[in-house]
Amino acid sequence: MGKLISAAVAGIIGALLAGTAVWGVVDSATKAPSKNPASAPIVSYGNR
């Protein structure tokens, strides 16, 4: 019984981790960029 509960808990945690990962990757990959570099008059190498 103990083994079964451990396996179920581990499975739920694993599934949650995998679900979060997939959601994070898909959600972030489909978001629009927050800023457009072309709007700056002088193009900068980068910003700190």
Place this chain on the structure above:
Amino acid sequence: MRSPTRSVLLADCWVLGLSLALLWPQRLAGYGLGHDMVFTPHQPLTRQSFGLGSVAPRAVPLDALVALASRLVDGAVLGRVVLLVPLLLAGSGCLRLLRPRSLPGLLAVAGFAVWNPFVVERLALGQWALLWAYGALPWLVRAAGRYADAGLGRRPGKPRKPGTEPDRGGEPERAEPDRTEPGGASLDPRRLACDRWLQLAALLCWLACCAITPTGALIGAGVAVVVAGSRRLSRLLPVLAAAVLVQLPWLVPALTSPAGTTSDPRGVAAFAARAERPGGAVASLLGLGGIWNSDVTPASRAGLLGYLGTVAVLAALVAGLPVLRAGLGERLTRRLVLLGLAGLVLAAVGSLPGAAAGLRWAVRELPGAGLLRDGQKWLMPFVLLAVLSTGAAVDRLADRLAARLPGWPAVLGVLALPLVLLPDAPAVLRPPLTPVRYPAAWQQVADRVRGTRQAVLVLPFGSYRSFGWAPGRTVLDPAPRWLPAETVVEDRLVVSGLTLGGEDPAAGRVAALLAGRPGPVALAEGLAGQGIGWVVRETDTPGPALPDLRGLQPVLTGGAVQLYRVPGPVAAVAQPAGRRWAVLGLDLLVAALVLAAFGLKSASATQRLLHSPVTSG
């Protein structure tokens, strides 16, 4: 029970899967163009490719190698291959260096080697060539370790059980090396010497992979010397020679260049490792992030996941180092820790108040110290240590849990962990890695200036572009990698509104000319006097105000790239032949030696494969 070979194969597949996920935008047609990454259909091989121009040789010998390779394959194909290979090398190299015994351990190493903040941030900045050094690093460590052990009757990098490995306790050499084969037969001294040369050949090949950029060359040299280092000169000197040899392609042009060898000290603050979240830059570095540019930093690094990432790395180091010692041996582990700490310190120097002042002085006064300005790139050996420690820690954890839990939840958790800690890696990579289609005018202008001996000035006179046809990103001016001629481009960089001084004297003279707001005739005369016979104007990008071009003869106008001819006689710019022959001669020598080493190692591997006993089942 799953066989070790099958587990390694599964982990290799995971490396490939994650690499393809990161590079997913590259499935679209076009050429790679994002931040520092510029691929064109056929990059020309010019004097600048070898560092023979007046520009500081930052992309040497990289530009020459890309130009040579793009004579064989189109830049679109090349751009995809050279981005994928270092990721595969990093994952598979870490796997083979550590050889964890459990599948979760293997998957942890594979996943973390490819999907971590260092890789993602450098890739987002377009610095794929630096990732070649990262990818080659585990293989270099393996080769250097084998070189150090060649002739001592053992080979590191092979899986060992803790406790079975005779520990050398940090001693550089044994007093009585065990020169017997496992069967007890004595090894022939000639065979031992031959083995050492073969390991040296492998070491040189991996060093050369690191050395396609100056920073990679220095990191590779440091790693090779520390890992293969010995108190015996006869063993140390060949490694030192190899480490120096791979520096020559960039070092000789740098030492003989008319470009300034010192840099703007304000660059230290601009390029120092950045605190991605409250807690300081060192905490960000410990989480393997901390690149100076917030534009390429995944948003998740600023929040809870950033803190969790740092905690995960620290926990992995604490739990994994004892296992690493057991697996890799005391000597190699100690040297890897030393390298990792050195990398961490170098990466943090620009962010620490007292040390930053010292670095500013060095950058202003010491030739070549400008390489230290971008701190986070020196973190590479620490990233390798963190990846290996993570695999070792997960291996240990999997061992302990194996008796209590079924294996698959642990596997699932390990698969998900890097994605959970850095879920927005694909998002930050999407704009810079999405390929572009160059307007047709680029090819027309390139064809028109082909064969000219006069320099080409590129306007707007700014180093970075933001083209409408390459949305969502800033890019390094692609003109030097499009035009088969000497180009004069702005080399001053703008970071957060601050303009940092450049090093190219030719660009400095043009900047001075343009700053005087010359009229049409004065501009033409000024350019002709500097040996500039052509002016290219890139449209559809913001940039500094253009000078009055009415004194120039329009050649190709109306497109995205316009070409003008400077009228009248153009001064010839003298090029010292001695410098050219010295640099090209040394480049050829280095290439010949690296190719010979590769041939030697390949021949040996083929021979071993042909003579290995056929195993079944």
